[in-house]
Amino acid sequence: MTHYKIALLSFLCLGTSIALGQTIKEDFKPSTKNQPGKEYPQVNSQGYARFRIEAPAADSVRVSLGLGGRGGTLLEKGEDGFWTGTTEGPMDEGFHYYHVNVDGGTFNDPGAKNYYGSVRWESGIEIPAYDQDFYALKDVSHGKVEQILFPSPSTNTSRRAFVYTPPGYAKNPNKKYPVLYLQHGWGENETAWSNQGHANLIMDNLIAEGKIEPFLIVMTYGMTNEIKFGGLRSFDITPFQTVLVDELIPYVDENFRTIADEDHRALAGLSMGGMETKMITLNKPDVFSYYGLLSGGTYAPEDVDKEDVKLIFLSCGSKERPKAIKAATEKLKEAGYPVASYISEGTAHEFQTWRRSLKEMVPKLFTK
Amino acid sequence: MTHYKIALLSFLCLGTSIALGQTIKEDFKPSTKNQPGKEYPQVNSQGYARFRIEAPAADSVRVSLGLGGRGGTLLEKGEDGFWTGTTEGPMDEGFHYYHVNVDGGTFNDPGAKNYYGSVRWESGIEIPAYDQDFYALKDVSHGKVEQILFPSPSTNTSRRAFVYTPPGYAKNPNKKYPVLYLQHGWGENETAWSNQGHANLIMDNLIAEGKIEPFLIVMTYGMTNEIKFGGLRSFDITPFQTVLVDELIPYVDENFRTIADEDHRALAGLSMGGMETKMITLNKPDVFSYYGLLSGGTYAPEDVDKEDVKLIFLSCGSKERPKAIKAATEKLKEAGYPVASYISEGTAHEFQTWRRSLKEMVPKLFTK
Structure with a gap:
């Protein structure tokens, strides 16, 4: 030049x-x-x-x-x-x-x-973010991210999931843990929450700081058709709901030390994973007690027919539609539902919003 | 056109x-x-x-x-x-x-x-290979591949390893297992044996067929300097040997149910990982009892001063230097060492050689 x-x-x-x-x-x-x-x-x-x-x-x-x-x-x-x-x-x-x-x-x-x-x-x-410390790799005790291959008769294959087990899981052979099922967004897969989201490090750090009691996180692929991701409007939740509720949850409850009841089971997801969360929690009110939609829409009070739901968590970035989150939160509060919401300042429909949302949500899970 | x-x-x-x-x-x-x-x-x-x-x-x-x-x-x-x-x-x-x-x-x-x-x-x-069935994803019980982050004072960070735990590991809380430490080659990392090698599926299938007793496999990054892979001739084994022997093995023995003695511990590696295996097994004769070099050189009888070594396994592809493997095997046999070797027909210095070598080697481990 x-x-x-x-x-x-x-x-x-x-x-x-x-x-x-x-x-x-x-x-x-x-x-x-x-x-x-x-x-x-x-x-x-x-x-x-x-x-x-x-x-x-x-x-x-x-x-x-x-x-x-x-x-x-x-x-x-x-x-x-x-x-x-x-x-x-x-x-x-x-x-x-x-x-x-x-x-x-x-x-x-x-x-x-x-x-x-x-x-x-x-x-x-x-x-680099001003608050990057909460998902940094630090000199604390680290949990594991365990790749499992679970049998799925409905899709005629073994499907992959990742299970975060917290520090101490292996050393406390009699302790049982609650479980958060955590879904990725459209076009992503079951690696997203660990690789992009650093969900394991967020958990390790919160546990090391004494801010949460340890629990498991299970992450699997949220589409049963590997190829055709399109057509969200005509989306059929049944195939994935079957994999999650009838195949994955029983496998996790049998192969990990979980507290296998609805009071100790949460479902949350980002974006399309939030849409899936909403559909499945409403279809299957007896399976989960904690619901989280991260940039994934809202519940209206009339949607929810589970009177004993323990928490509805709603979040998004300030560059998304925070007004919709705030309005839905108010309506759910007025209707008497336990609700919490969070707006990530200065972020859009991207992973920094979801890392922060996870950090805000998890201390509120399994506390009731 | x-x-x-x-x-x-x-x-x-x-x-x-x-x-x-x-x-x-x-x-x-x-x-x-x-x-x-x-x-x-x-x-x-x-x-x-x-x-x-x-x-x-x-x-x-x-x-x-x-x-x-x-x-x-x-x-x-x-x-x-x-x-x-x-x-x-x-x-x-x-x-x-x-x-x-x-x-x-x-x-x-x-x-x-x-x-x-x-x-x-x-x-x-x-x-597609004629024998691809042995590393296929089948409808059998699957073990896990667990990502761990273990403390490494010598490199001042938490380092990543993957641990294969066999089917049944979680359900037999009193059972203890032998461990194979398995290294990748030059330019690869700790993901290679699972992603390219399908080591987990090879184990799942052999266990399902009753051809081996279950054990753990631990795979970590074989270079302590993330960037400079070059200079194999002037290669200093000390930093990686410290990570493996003084940091990773104690962590695995504390956090997994292992039989923590030399009789139930193997070290093997492909290519550069074989070179590392040879150096470390000779430097630390009291740590491992089973040695495997997969397209990774040979031992001469005079190299080995561990009289109670339980197995030396040597292999390569037929397009590599099979004569050297066969000659070394003969010499070790003549000197009275327990040795086994394997030549992968029609393959070169590539992963098909190492998948097959793993399948041939693992039934011979921990049998004495």
């Missing part, structure tokens, strides 16, 4: 920064979601993301991450064959999915680790 | 097939390692692999998989913007890593799932 081009590029970047009223700080560091040893993508202390991708003979490289509605971030080719670029503005705190468009094809960033979302393994990047 | 071009392409393909003395059968099916719902890559019953990747504006798309020394498979662009191509000949049975070169940049195939190898998350493809 000539000096002229560098000067021009710097000027253009500066222009962008001034337009947004902010100078980009040159304190970029590799994202914590990078593959081992990979320097890019990077993030800075303001939340800008910077990309660097090799494709010497390509005509166009674009990253899907960027400011809403602007088509992501177009990278610029350097003479070394690497394409580089920085988001036009700061990104929201937390985890984001993205991918790379190279000459019209969709690929992943070779520097980033992959996370299942949007019905594909996507690249992931982490914008 | 015009009819002329299709005809030309067919002729060229036919030409290739005739050159190799084989007509390509058009019975291609999606690889079992594809992402959900993805039609490509595909494999046929002869072991050919076919790729189809969208990149309408690219000038060149090449897949790294192909016949040795020929630079992989160059794809051809269709008028629909998809690049397609078939390997020049059949690939070896089993699992292969690969990646895609798009206009000079290295990416993954958006149709395939990703597997950590070559110090990056690579695309993976599965060529």
Whole structure:
């Protein structure tokens, strides 16, 4: 790249920064979601993301991450064959999915680790959040995330689930635990709550701080048809409800030390997982006593015919529809239901909202 | 594409097939390692692999998989913007890593799932093997693969390992089990033996058939420096040996129901993991009694100063250096050591060799 081009590029970047009223700080560091040893993508202390991708003979490289509605971030080719670029503005705190468009094809960033979302393994990047300590890997006792393969006659296969067992589970062979069944969103799978959400670390940290009593979390794939995720409006809950209620729960109750009754069983989910939670809790009022919808809609008082429900938890990001959450919470309160809600400040329909929602919800579970 | 071009392409393909003395059968099916719902890559019953990747504006798309020394498979662009191509000949049975070169940049195939190898998350493809039944997901009782995070003072972090616990582990709270510590190869990590190797399914199936008594398998990351894998000749085993022997083993013995003595502890590894196995078993003769090198070198009789070693297992693929394995086996036998060896027919330095080696080795462990 000539000096002229560098000067021009710097000027253009500066222009962008001034337009947004902010100078980009040159304190970029590799994202914590990078593959081992990979320097890019990077993030800075303001939340800008910077990309660097090799494709010497390509005509166009674009990253899907960027400011809403602007088509992501177009990278610029350097003479070394690497394409580089920085988001036009700061990104929201937390985890984001993205991918790379190279000459019209969709690929992943070779520097980033992959996370299942949007019905594909996507690249992931982490914008450091002011409150990232609550899901950090710390020097505390750690629970396990156990992969199980449980028999599912209704789908004629062995299905996968992950079970979080808290620290001490193995050493207290007579202790029994409540269980939270926790569902992912559309296009994700049973790996999302651990990989993107760090649900295990959130639990480890809350337990280490004495803020919750230990319990199990079970995470499985929320669609029985592996391929066709579409058609949420005509969605049939029956196949997944059968897997969850008739197959997975009995398997977990038989193979883990659970308190196997409705008073010690919760169901929660994010986005589509919230929709599933609502359908299944209403269809099967005798199975769960704690309900959680995380960016996943609301209950109206007339929906709920379980008079002894112990908690309804509703949440979303402040960039979603917090008014709807607040209004539904008021109505449920007025109708006499035990309800709690939470709005994640400054976040949208993304995992930082759900990490925070989980942290807010779990201390309220299994307390009655 | 015009009819002329299709005809030309067919002729060229036919030409290739005739050159190799084989007509390509058009019975291609999606690889079992594809992402959900993805039609490509595909494999046929002869072991050919076919790729189809969208990149309408690219000038060149090449897949790294192909016949040795020929630079992989160059794809051809269709008028629909998809690049397609078939390997020049059949690939070896089993699992292969690969990646895609798009206009000079290295990416993954958006149709395939990703597997950590070559110090990056690579695309993976599965060529059906005649003996694939032994690592198939069947309707048998399944063990768990448990992710643990164990404290590692020597590396100042919590490190990850996966522990296979067999069917029945949770239901027999007084039973204690032997343990196999099982290491991955260079550029891989602690996910390899489960994801690529299907070690858990191999164990489940052998246990279901009554061919082995259940035991635990522990798999952790075999390098303490996350980035610098290079320099195998000047390799210092001490940091990993400390993690394994002084940190992981005590943690496993405290947190799982193990028979915590050398007679019930094995160490084995593939490739670089075999090199590590050899170094650690010789450095620490009182820790392990069963040794396994899978495409990972050999022991000479004069190496081994543990007179009561219970088994030395050596293996490799027939396309590697089987003569060296056979010669070393003879020498160890002559010197009076208990030794077993295995050669995987028709496979090279790849996971099919190691799946088969594991299946051959585990019935010989913990039998004395």
